[in-house]
Amino acid sequence: MQFNTAQRELTLKIVYYGPGLSGKTTNLRALYQRIQPALRGHLMTLDTADDRTLFFDTLPLVFRAGNLKVKLKLFTVPGQVMHNSTRRIVLQGADAIAFVADSQPSKRQENYKYWLNMVENLKANGLSIEVMPNVVQWNKKDLGDASTAEAIEKMRKEGKQPVYEAIAVRGEGVVETFLGLVDLTFEQIDRVYLLSDKLGLDRRSFVEEVRRCLVDPPPVGDGKEPPKKGGAAPPATGTA
Amino acid sequence: MAESILQKRLVLGELLDLPSFTNVCKTFVDLYRIGLKVFDAQGTKLVDMKVASGDFCAYMFTGPNGRRLCTDTVTHIKVRPLEAQPAKLEEVIASRNCFSGLRYLMMPIVYEGDMLGRVIFGPFMPEEVGDLGQDLKSLTAEFDLVKAKELIDRIRRAPETTVRRVLEHFTRVVDVLVFTSHKAMISSQLHIESVTESYREVQEKNKKLSDALERLQELSRLKSNFLATVSHELRTPLTSVIGYSEMLLAGLAGDLNDEQKDYLKTILEKGESLLRLISSILDLSRIEARGVQLARKPTNLDEIVQSAMESVLPQSFKKNLQLTSNLSPSVQKVTVDGDKIRQCVVNLLSNSVKFTPAGGHIFVSAGPAERVPASAGPFGSSGFFQISVTDNGIGIPGELQGKVFETFFQADSSASREYGGAGLGLSIVKSYVEAHGGEVSVNSELGKGSTFTLILPIEPPGVGLGMPPTGGAPPSAVAF
Numbered sequence: 223m224q225f226n227t228a229q230r231e232l233t234l235k236i237v238y239y240g241p242g243l244s245g246k247t248t249n250l251r252a253l254y255q256r257i258q259p260a261l262r263g264h265l266m267t268l269d270t271a272d273d274r275t276l277f278f279d280t281l282p283l284v285f286r287a288g289n290l291k292v293k294l295k296l297f298t299v300p301g302q303v304m305h306n307s308t309r310r311i312v313l314q315g316a317d318a319i320a321f322v323a324d325s326q327p328s329k330r331q332e333n334y335k336y337w338l339n340m341v342e343n344l345k346a347n348g349l350s351i352e353v354m355p356n357v358v359q360w361n362k363k364d365l366g367d368a369s370t371a372e373a374i375e376k377m378r379k380e381g382k383q384p385v386y387e388a389i390a391v392r393g394e395g396v397v398e399t400f401l402g403l404v405d406l407t408f409e410q411i412d413r414v415y416l417l418s419d420k421l422g423l424d425r426r427s428f429v430e431e432v433r434r435c436l437v438d439p440p441p442v443g444d445g446k447e448p449p450k451k452g453g454a455a456p457p458a459t460g461t462a
Numbered sequence: 463m464a465e466s467i468l469q470k471r472l473v474l475g476e477l478l479d480l481p482s483f484t485n486v487c488k489t490f491v492d493l494y495r496i497g498l499k500v501f502d503a504q505g506t507k508l509v510d511m512k513v514a515s516g517d518f519c520a521y522m523f524t525g526p527n528g529r530r531l532c533t534d535t536v537t538h539i540k541v542r543p544l545e546a547q548p549a550k551l552e553e554v555i556a557s558r559n560c561f562s563g564l565r566y567l568m569m570p571i572v573y574e575g576d577m578l579g580r581v582i583f584g585p586f587m588p589e590e591v592g593d594l595g596q597d598l599k600s601l602t603a604e605f606d607l608v609k610a611k612e613l614i615d616r617i618r619r620a621p622e623t624t625v626r627r628v629l630e631h632f633t634r635v636v637d638v639l640v641f642t643s644h645k646a647m648i649s650s651q652l653h654i655e656s657v658t659e660s661y662r663e664v665q666e667k668n669k670k671l672s673d674a675l676e677r678l679q680e681l682s683r684l685k686s687n688f689l690a691t692v693s694h695e696l697r698t699p700l701t702s703v704i705g706y707s708e709m710l711l712a713g714l715a716g717d718l719n720d721e722q723k724d725y726l727k728t729i730l731e732k733g734e735s736l737l738r739l740i741s742s743i744l745d746l747s748r749i750e751a752r753g754v755q756l757a758r759k760p761t762n763l764d765e766i767v768q769s770a771m772e773s774v775l776p777q778s779f780k781k782n783l784q785l786t787s788n789l790s791p792s793v794q795k796v797t798v799d800g801d802k803i804r805q806c807v808v809n810l811l812s813n814s815v816k817f818t819p820a821g822g823h824i825f826v827s828a829g830p831a832e833r834v835p836a837s838a839g840p841f842g843s844s845g846f847f848q849i850s851v852t853d854n855g856i857g858i859p860g861e862l863q864g865k866v867f868e869t870f871f872q873a874d875s876s877a878s879r880e881y882g883g884a885g886l887g888l889s890i891v892k893s894y895v896e897a898h899g900g901e902v903s904v905n906s907e908l909g910k911g912s913t914f915t916l917i918l919p920i921e922p923p924g925v926g927l928g929m930p931p932t933g934g935a936p937p938s939a940v941a942f
Contacts, residue, residue, distance in 0.1 A: 263574040264641045268649055277652045280468075284575030293575045297468075307659035308652065311466045347463065 223317045223411055233293040234407060235315055239340045240322035241332040242301030245361040248390040249322060250279045250298055256397055261285050261435045275300040278312045287431040288423045310343040318355040318407040320399055325366030330373065355406035356383050359399040363387040397440055405429045463659065467651040474502040474571060474578040477643045484509055486635065494628050495618045496586045501540060502579040515585050518613035522562060525604035531561040531597065539582050544570040555626055560585055563595030564617065567625055569633050573640050581636065583629045587619045682750065690747035693740045700740065704733040742886040749890070754897035758922055761800035764789050767828050767849060770807035774815055781820045790829025793847040796920050802894040803918070809887035810851040810914045818855035825852045831917045835901035845920050854911035863904050867892040
């Protein structure tokens with residue numbers, strides 16, 4: 223997080239992490255479509271000829287929350303195994319993580335491997351998943367089976383982080399994941415930097431400002447946990 | 463980890479290729495005939511192109527009031543805060559009237575929510591104004607207004623709406639230039655960062671491997687010392703066991719009956735077998751601990767081979783093996799460590815005796831080498847001899863032939879139980895031969911037999927080059 227008190231400017235870095243081809247770039251592309259053009263920057267994609275992410279994708283979103291200028295910088299990491307050093311670089315200074323898991327049963331081990339890889343790479347950057355706001359998105363939910371549902375249910379019961387289901391390629395669950403993570407992120411930085419006390423900016427209105435950046439935003443949630451089925455999740459959620 | 467380019471704030475001048483950007487600006491200026499300035503966020507001027515305003519501005523600068531008012535205008539357009547977060551692009555264009563009646567339009571260059579700089583179009587004469595400004599008209603004591611009018615008329619007249627559209631268009635072009643430049647810069651920088659990070663990672667792993675190797679080498683040295691000590695301590699009492707058994711068999715302690723003799727023969731045979739094993743372990747431990755120490759001296763090749771053959775004669779008689787040789791007269795004197803080469807041949811012969819069924823035959827040949835070792839390089843075409851031991855024993859499967867020289871290796875794990883031995887003999891042969899700068903190879907066919915060949919230099923490789931003639935092989939040839 224970068225907080226420029228003189229210019230009243232807050233910059234947050236949100237990283238989409240996960241195995242190769244799990245849908246990180248698709249999430250960012252879907253978000254790009256949903257953010258008002260005047261508030262979004264360029265969606266920068268650094269990919270190869272075969273459409274695989276080479277370095278990362280990035281999408282900036284700039285808006286005002288109260289009298290604070292907020293910049294949300296969204297990044298994806300390259301999923302291919304060989305790009306581990308790039309993943310580590312992209313994680314530098316991350317404020318929050320959306321872990322995009324692949325719902326396909328054959329990818330279960332990959333999800334696990336990349337989660338551990340993420341934890342290691344966070345450590346190398348002096349960061350810890352224990353305190354980092356994070357959500358898990360089970361993408362490609364239409365390709366999951368009973369064992370996937372079981373794994374998701376188990377994860378929800380453990381309640382370590384909010385869990386979302388999505389079909390990013392159709393835009394389902396993408397905004398919900400994003401808003402859920404923004405909510406958690408604000409909660410975390412507010413706890414550390416007391417933004418609500420200092421700037422009079424509370425968590426609910428912060429998330430509401432982010433919602434306003436969206437074209438056709440989802441309905442405001444009731445503050446309860448994300449739904450167990452389907453992609454729609456309330457933005458102002460606590461832990462799942 | 464060093465700070466990534468992703469964490470750094472962007473600077474317009476570093477993003478754009480200034481000569482190319484200046485060319486783009488020039489095309490706009492040539493097309494629209496309006497001056498253009500570009501500043502970065504720190505106020506550094508990146509582009510400054512005037513169109514027909516030079517003479518007029520210079521004239522205004524000649525009077526003290528003109529100079530002051532002109533400076534005010536320039537300062538204003540350069541540093542006046544601009545709205546950096548537009549809701550709509552056209553809303554953030556700011557305008558500034560010059561005291562002369564001319565006008566400037568300013569627009570921020572905003573990228574990813576940051577103001578990277580500003581574009582200034584002007585001065586131009588707004589068509590809707592069309593005349594000298596009132597402030598200038600009041601400075602009659604300072605300026606000749608006719609001359610001022612003549613000079614100002616050279617400056618482009620245009621409706622402000624037109625200039626605004628041109629400015630908006632130009633700013634969009636700049637946005638594309640900044641984006642593509644940023645993308646290119648990030649690609650190249652991140653590529654370097656990734657390679658640097660990978661290199662750092664590899665270095666870290668190399669350090670760990672190197673430390674682990676050092677620890678293993680130390681452990682290996684300790685193990686070798688331990689084996690050497692234990693073998694030595696085992697050999698001493700064993701020598702007594704063998705010696706006293708021999709004395710008993712010789713009747714030095716009185717007559718023995720046949721059964722007692724049989725028992726003693728078994729004790730003696732097993733004792734000798736154990737002694738050979740312990741000696742091998744001791745040899746290997748010495749090699750591992752100190753490397754092979756050679757005592758080279760001119761020796762007769764025939765003597766080495768004959769002596770080795772004699773030492774395995776009793777075992778070959780027992781198995782009814784035919785032991786023959788062919789020693790070429792063309793190689794007689796060789797400068798080697800005779801004891802070690804003899805031991806190599808003994809080890810090869812012992813293996814042949816062990817793995818050749820009763821009634822088989824073993825053939826030993828010695829003479830000029832049929833080829834030179836690979837380690838001799840392209841210049842080592844002569845000066846080698848070879849000793850081959852061929853048998854018609856059980857043979858070695860092809861895929862295992864490369865492994866038989868490894869310590870404790872036996873082609874078939876059941877072989878050690880059926881034929882005895884611990885798989886040390888060939889490992890010792892390899893160490894001794896390579897220490898001489900030679901090579902050992904095997905050619906075998908399962909069920910038909912094997913040929914082991916030692917190729918060795920007749921003279922030590924360093925002779926004549928100021929290298930020590932004895933004791934040591936080229937560094938690459940030392941196995942430990």
